Amino acid sequence: MALLEIENLTVEFETAAGTLRAVDGISLCVEEGEVLAIVGESGSGKSVSMLAVMGLLPWTATVKADRMAFQGRDMLNLEPAERRKIIGKDISMIFQEPIASLNPCFTVGFQIQETLRQHTDLDRAARRRRAIELLEAVGIPDPQERLGSFPHQMSGGQCQRVMIAIALACDPKLLIADEPTTALDVTIQKQILDLLMDLQARTGMGMILITHDMGVVAETADRVVVQYKGRKMEEADVLSLFERPQHPYTKALLAALPENAVGDRLPTVADFSLDDTPYTGARP
Amino acid sequence: MSEIVLETRNLVRDYVIGGGLFRPSRVIHAVKGVSLKLEKGKTLAIVGESGCGKSTLARMITMIDAPTAGELLIDGEQIDIARKTLTPEQRRKVQIVFQNPYGSLNPRQKIGDVLMEPLIINSDLPAAERRDRAFSMLLKVGLRPEHFNRYPHMFSGGQRQRIAIARALMLNPRLLVLDEPVSALDLSVQAQVLNLLADLQDEFGLTYVFISHDLSVVRYIADEVMVMYFGEAVEYGTREEVFSNPQHEYTRTLFAATPRADVESIRRRLARKAA
Ligand SMILES: Nc1ncnc2c1ncn2[C@@H]1O[C@H](COP(=O)(O)OP(=O)(O)OP(=O)(O)O)[C@@H](O)[C@H]1O
Ligand SMILES: Nc1ncnc2c1ncn2[C@@H]1O[C@H](COP(=O)(O)OP(=O)(O)OP(=O)(O)O)[C@@H](O)[C@H]1O
Ligand SMILES: [Mg+2]
Ligand SMILES: [Mg+2]
Numbered sequence: 001m002a003l004l005e006i007e008n009l010t011v012e013f014e015t016a017a018g019t020l021r022a023v024d025g026i027s028l029c030v031e032e033g034e035v036l037a038i039v040g041e042s043g044s045g046k047s048v049s050m051l052a053v054m055g056l057l058p059w060t061a062t063v064k065a066d067r068m069a070f071q072g073r074d075m076l077n078l079e080p081a082e083r084r085k086i087i088g089k090d091i092s093m094i095f096q097e098p099i100a101s102l103n104p105c106f107t108v109g110f111q112i113q114e115t116l117r118q119h120t121d122l123d124r125a126a127r128r129r130r131a132i133e134l135l136e137a138v139g140i141p142d143p144q145e146r147l148g149s150f151p152h153q154m155s156g157g158q159c160q161r162v163m164i165a166i167a168l169a170c171d172p173k174l175l176i177a178d179e180p181t182t183a184l185d186v187t188i189q190k191q192i193l194d195l196l197m198d199l200q201a202r203t204g205m206g207m208i209l210i211t212h213d214m215g216v217v218a219e220t221a222d223r224v225v226v227q228y229k230g231r232k233m234e235e236a237d238v239l240s241l242f243e244r245p246q247h248p249y250t251k252a253l254l255a256a257l258p259e260n261a262v263g264d265r266l267p268t269v270a271d272f273s274l275d276d277t278p279y280t281g282a283r284p
Numbered sequence: 285m286s287e288i289v290l291e292t293r294n295l296v297r298d299y300v301i302g303g304g305l306f307r308p309s310r311v312i313h314a315v316k317g318v319s320l321k322l323e324k325g326k327t328l329a330i331v332g333e334s335g336c337g338k339s340t341l342a343r344m345i346t347m348i349d350a351p352t353a354g355e356l357l358i359d360g361e362q363i364d365i366a367r368k369t370l371t372p373e374q375r376r377k378v379q380i381v382f383q384n385p386y387g388s389l390n391p392r393q394k395i396g397d398v399l400m401e402p403l404i405i406n407s408d409l410p411a412a413e414r415r416d417r418a419f420s421m422l423l424k425v426g427l428r429p430e431h432f433n434r435y436p437h438m439f440s441g442g443q444r445q446r447i448a449i450a451r452a453l454m455l456n457p458r459l460l461v462l463d464e465p466v467s468a469l470d471l472s473v474q475a476q477v478l479n480l481l482a483d484l485q486d487e488f489g490l491t492y493v494f495i496s497h498d499l500s501v502v503r504y505i506a507d508e509v510m511v512m513y514f515g516e517a518v519e520y521g522t523r524e525e526v527f528s529n530p531q532h533e534y535t536r537t538l539f540a541a542t543p544r545a546d547v548e549s550i551r552r553r554l555a556r557k558a559a
Contacts (some may be wrong), residue, residue, distance in 0.1 A: 015434065097385075097386050141335070157335060158334060183467065184334050185334050215544055215545045219553060243547050256472045267475060
């Protein structure tokens, strides 16, 4: 049984200028112990589709799907109380904008321990120990001291790592990581990715990794979904995608790597004539 | 003689944290004496470990935070915000794109107004002209006309990042400090933004301080590179020098840790995993 199954997900926003379709018929599926990467255009609905899974979209959003199930359980018609038991514990998410996602009024230590209080039966002392252990795991120096820091007293990348610590606090079965390493230099990024991959190998955690960094995809993913204008353009195992990209958007994306700059201009997708019909054919 | 737009001499910034009733406070030395000189029309890239003081340095250069010690010169003029208030001209001249675009946007202000606001304060352009300029800037960063009347929360992470860049550019700054400005952008949009920055530099001689952890981006845009490590500049030189002959151990570690997107590396990883 798949860990998460999504069939034909559509998300629409009511705006002053009419209805805006941010996600247009996305289907995907993640198995236990699998890393699925989602790459694609900025604004193509990557974050919105995962926020739909978490049930965290604002009221202006309408979510429809033929099926959305976690471990075989329907998620679309879940009672709020049931949902709260799963979200944050079995499914957790590293949000894209870490500084904006942390609460500025509470110390980072409080925020980690609060997650543990809600979802585990650890006592106060154990929660504190676990919080220190988590900060240490994500490479925050002097974790004991740092428990008492407020988000604004930490650097961008430190906030991102606190966010990661919160997401990992309750040993999730499915981790949705939305651009989890954008504020990290490559050495810390490597440490974090190693941590995630190690956890995933040890506990069988499934992972959805949204990233624009093709190097990160190459080093972590099993399978890749390419998204463009709210739709899935292509899906392939990681090796085939890099070896034989089929859809013109995927090809354009790979060609836009800065190391492929021609002269002093970088190629953009606009330099390719694109059609946005999804690629569904067999892979050669 | 080339014009030096930005110069710092031994800039230092300490933070005091903790310090309750029973606990002693502790000092974090975030920036420990950084000196640099940047000519007009050049780009200095700053890379370094997360938490090594890059954003702290950026806030001092853009005159938001006062240094604990050291000197800051913009266009050869000594700046000391702790003692002398800035003139509007000094403020306009230096702009910053923050690492956290969400926090720097007013949630109740439509994007069109965000972009036009600086023109209202700093120029006497007629309303129609302001609107045209804001519109064309919106398109230049790869957003669309229908975005003009939306609020910040209605955008994706990468779209917000581009709004922050567009806003900073509206003021025609002379020196622009960009703190991880393209970290949330897909490669194509990233390319579009980098091309735009390069065009503006060619046309107006803009000077950039560009903080990034993406070494391929740094290699593409930088004239000079500074590598920071625990608050110090451990490496500072031309792009060629730093990339071809890194002196500091940390710089070498940094280069080695860059993930590779080639097919051979993927094959090797999959083989290891299968074993
Ligand atoms: N609350 C909202 N109201 C209206 N439109 C929204 C809202 N939230 C998101 N959108 C729109 O939905 C689309 C998809 O946004 P989403 O955040 O999923 O993009 P993304 O693929 O994650 O992009 P990025 O890589 O830039 O983070 C965007 O065009 C965005 O403007
Ligand atoms: N307001 C503050 N109070 C106390 N400490 C702070 C404050 N702001 C930053 N620091 C600390 O100063 C150090 C440098 O932070 P800074 O934000 O400059 O790092 P950075 O190089 O920008 O890191 P990143 O790449 O993660 O954004 C960090 O250890 C951080 O925790
Ligand atoms: Mg997003
Ligand atoms: Mg920073």
